[in-house]
Amino acid sequence: MGxxxxxDEASGVNVDGESxxxxxxxxxxxxxxxxxxxxxxxxxxVGGLAIGIGTMxxxxxFVFPGLAAQNAGLAATLSFAIGGVxxxxxxxxxxxxxxxxxxxxxxxxxISRGLGTAYGSVVGLGLWLxxxxxSAFYLVGLGHYATxxxxxxxxxxxxxxxxAVGLVFGVALTALSIGGTENTATLQNAVxxxxxxxxxxxxxxxxxxxVGVFGRESAPEQFFSQGIFPAVFSTxxxxxxxxxxxxxxxxxxxxxxxxxxxxxxxxxxxxxxxTVFYVVTIFVATSAFGAEQLGRFGETAMVEVARDLLGVPGxxxxxxxxxxxxxSSANASILSASxxxxxxxxxxxxxxxxxxxxxxxxTPHVALLAAGGPILVLVATGxxxxxxxxxxxxxxxxxxxxxxxxxxxxxxxxxxxTPSYTVPGYPVVPALGAIASVALIAFMQPASIVIGVxxxxxxxxxxxxxxxxxxxKGAV
Amino acid sequence: MTRPPILVPIRVLxxxxxxxxxxxxxxxxxxxxxxxxxxxxxxxxxQARMQFEDRATGRLDEFESLFESVGATTERRLVFTHDGQxxxxxxxxxxxxxxxxxxxxxxxxxxxxxxxxxxxGVDRLVRVVAGLFAESEVGVTLxxxxxDEETDEDSQTLLDxxxxxxxxxxxxxxxxxxxxxxxxxxxxxxxxxAAEFDAVVMGESDPSLSTFVFGMPTDQVAERFxxxxxxxxxxxxxxxx
Numbered sequence: 001m002g003x004x005x006x007x008d009e010a011s012g013v014n015v016d017g018e019s020x021x022x023x024x025x026x027x028x029x030x031x032x033x034x035x036x037x038x039x040x041x042x043x044x045x046v047g048g049l050a051i052g053i054g055t056m057x058x059x060x061x062f063v064f065p066g067l068a069a070q071n072a073g074l075a076a077t078l079s080f081a082i083g084g085v086x087x088x089x090x091x092x093x094x095x096x097x098x099x100x101x102x103x104x105x106x107x108x109x110x111i112s113r114g115l116g117t118a119y120g121s122v123v124g125l126g127l128w129l130x131x132x133x134x135s136a137f138y139l140v141g142l143g144h145y146a147t148x149x150x151x152x153x154x155x156x157x158x159x160x161x162x163x164a165v166g167l168v169f170g171v172a173l174t175a176l177s178i179g180g181t182e183n184t185a186t187l188q189n190a191v192x193x194x195x196x197x198x199x200x201x202x203x204x205x206x207x208x209x210x211v212g213v214f215g216r217e218s219a220p221e222q223f224f225s226q227g228i229f230p231a232v233f234s235t236x237x238x239x240x241x242x243x244x245x246x247x248x249x250x251x252x253x254x255x256x257x258x259x260x261x262x263x264x265x266x267x268x269x270x271x272x273x274x275t276v277f278y279v280v281t282i283f284v285a286t287s288a289f290g291a292e293q294l295g296r297f298g299e300t301a302m303v304e305v306a307r308d309l310l311g312v313p314g315x316x317x318x319x320x321x322x323x324x325x326x327x328s329s330a331n332a333s334i335l336s337a338s339x340x341x342x343x344x345x346x347x348x349x350x351x352x353x354x355x356x357x358x359x360x361x362x363t364p365h366v367a368l369l370a371a372g373g374p375i376l377v378l379v380a381t382g383x384x385x386x387x388x389x390x391x392x393x394x395x396x397x398x399x400x401x402x403x404x405x406x407x408x409x410x411x412x413x414x415x416x417x418t419p420s421y422t423v424p425g426y427p428v429v430p431a432l433g434a435i436a437s438v439a440l441i442a443f444m445q446p447a448s449i450v451i452g453v454x455x456x457x458x459x460x461x462x463x464x465x466x467x468x469x470x471x472x473k474g475a476v
Numbered sequence: 477m478t479r480p481p482i483l484v485p486i487r488v489l490x491x492x493x494x495x496x497x498x499x500x501x502x503x504x505x506x507x508x509x510x511x512x513x514x515x516x517x518x519x520x521x522x523q524a525r526m527q528f529e530d531r532a533t534g535r536l537d538e539f540e541s542l543f544e545s546v547g548a549t550t551e552r553r554l555v556f557t558h559d560g561q562x563x564x565x566x567x568x569x570x571x572x573x574x575x576x577x578x579x580x581x582x583x584x585x586x587x588x589x590x591x592x593x594x595x596x597g598v599d600r601l602v603r604v605v606a607g608l609f610a611e612s613e614v615g616v617t618l619x620x621x622x623x624d625e626e627t628d629e630d631s632q633t634l635l636d637x638x639x640x641x642x643x644x645x646x647x648x649x650x651x652x653x654x655x656x657x658x659x660x661x662x663x664x665x666x667x668x669x670a671a672e673f674d675a676v677v678m679g680e681s682d683p684s685l686s687t688f689v690f691g692m693p694t695d696q697v698a699e700r701f702x703x704x705x706x707x708x709x710x711x712x713x714x715x716x717x
Binding site: 021030031032034036037038039040042043104177178180185252254255335338339342346352355356357361362363364368 | 515516517518519520521522523524525526527528529532533552553554555556557558559562563566
């Protein structure tokens with residue numbers, strides 16, 4: 001791998017007089033080396049896959065089926081497939097960039113080095129806030145599941161507790177990530193393992209049932225009940241939040257062992273695995289109930305599907321799995337958001353203070369609060385679809401620019417750009433990735449687009465004010 | 477005598493000092509000083525580096541000069557990691573360290589106990605003991621706990637063979653003693669015997685179910701003995717006899 005990084009040219013000072021920290025001298029399979037100091041790489045392939053899958057699966061399976069079926073009918077299956085293809089078109093170029101620059105910060109890092117500080121700032125701040133929106137979305141989903149659990153055990157509340165539960169878990173998660181020193185990675189791996197087992201059993205049964213093995217009539221359904229255009233595509237744009245996790249793998253690129261092998265495998269592998277699970281889930285769900293009824297069940301539609309297929313034990317299993325999945329997604333996103341803040345402050349685009357570590361717990365409390373605080377505000381809105389779309393919007397902008405960065409870097413061909421994995425089908429795949437990402441944005445609700453654009457404008461303004469003199473672009 | 481490379485892992489930011497007596501114990505070693513700092517998963521190792529590198533480097537400077545002042549040669553590594561054991565294992569491998577020190581304080585060593593399990597790994601044991609103590613006045617006691625089916629002659633042959641090899645490597649026979657026990661639990665016996673010594677040298681155990689449940693015997697010895705323990709590492713090649 002490269003002897004020197006693309007950041008050799010990083011220079012300039014921000015308003016606080018801070019400069020970007022020097023890039024590492026070299027990267028080995030097991031460490032990142034700065035002068036006399038090494039940073040150990042401790043996340044293996046399983047850990048990488050667990051981050052990717054764990055972040056994604058909560059949304060796609062446990063929150064979206066009802067909403068998606070309502071919007072697109074049985075063709076929601078197609079919407080999920082479209083989302084998966086777009087994600088794959090971006091995951092492949094991202095893998096190439098990640099093997100050339102296996103450093104923390106993921107998409108932000110690749111774009112700031114490929115396209116310069118201005119794009120980097122917009123994407124970096126967008127990544128942080130995108131993860132904040134995603135986390136809030138997962139927490140509202142968690143609130144729906146917790147509410148369903150309460151309903152299941154017969155507790156009747158006079159007020160709808162969804163938002164309150166989301167807020168409580170948001171506070172708890174932030175506090176836990178600041179004060180907890182347990183080995184959460186092992187836990188995350190276990191959670192993802194359990195989820196995959198539960199879902200595999202459930203979906204296998206569901207598919208057998210849907211094709212009539214158990215002799216029941218499936219709900220007959222017209223595939224494109226809501227039409228093809230724009231329903232299928234706007235639903236794809238909505239559910240794209242279910243595919244954001246592979247980029248989270250890239251945010252910890254600096255901590256992945258044997259990055260040349262594990263980064264591409266973890267990113268592409270997690271996208272492929274979740275796509276299969278999503279498509280099968282929607283197929284099973286719509287076969288059991290029909291899209292319209294599924295839509296009425298809302299966020300916790302999967303619980304009703306499980307109840308229909310397997311009775312109360314099935315409903316309990318899916319409730320439990322839904323709580324686990326949304327919780328792990330929210331947790332992974334908060335941690336990734338904090339990594340994004342670190343990457344920005346390392347490059348002097350945010351105050352160095354933002355990635356400060358407290359001495360008591362050894363955790364970056366400022367960065368974690370910078371994630372947890374806004375999350376609470378957003379959870380309080382309770383707008384599942386809006387939160388999901390804004391998260392997707394901010395990620396899609398990054399995805400499009402990632403593909404552009406790859407095209408630019410390949411054409412410019414700087415000496416430090418020596419990826420060990422190269423994207424297949426260059427330049428078609430990255431070009432399609434960029435076009436598809438932008439196209440998906442076009443199918444979003446106007447409100448999501450307005451909020452997304454506003455965040456980008458503010459991000460750019462911040463860059464001009466705070467770090468206009470900072471230059472991060474790799475050697476040209 | 478070539479200096480045996482010995483790993484001294486120190487959690488560099490936790491105020492852990494180099495215990496008294498340890499530099500003297502390793503005066504004839506090539507000390508691989510590993511300063512490491514374990515960060516929780518919420519924290520990127522690079523984040524910890526930005527904040528703590530200077531302080532860690534300062535402490536390692538102090539530690540390095542402690543070892544150099546008694547004559548040891550040194551090499552140093554500073555690592556920020558999520559997983560201390562992974563870092564230690566990697567450093568052992570990269571520097572081909574013969575032994576790892578479990579640092580506890582002691583007096584400047586007069587007598588050390590060498591726990592001998594069997595013929596496996598004896599080569600490396602000889603290199604460590606001879607390398608560290610050939611050119612010193614330290615008394616070396618070779619201690620073996622006989623297995624049930626083992627005769628007294630077997631045990632004596634094992635220790636005599638070792639005595640000869642150490643003598644060949646420059647440890648004066650007058651400084652070498654041997655002791656054999658039987659019908660006792662090796663672990664308890666080593667800890668009990670060690671009480672009269674300033675340091676223990678013993679081999680790394682093979683991982684097994686009981687080490688998985690109760691932890692490595694070497695760790696248990698280190699915990700109960702309260703003095704420094706040098707754990708001689710298994711050879712990376714399995715054919716080491």
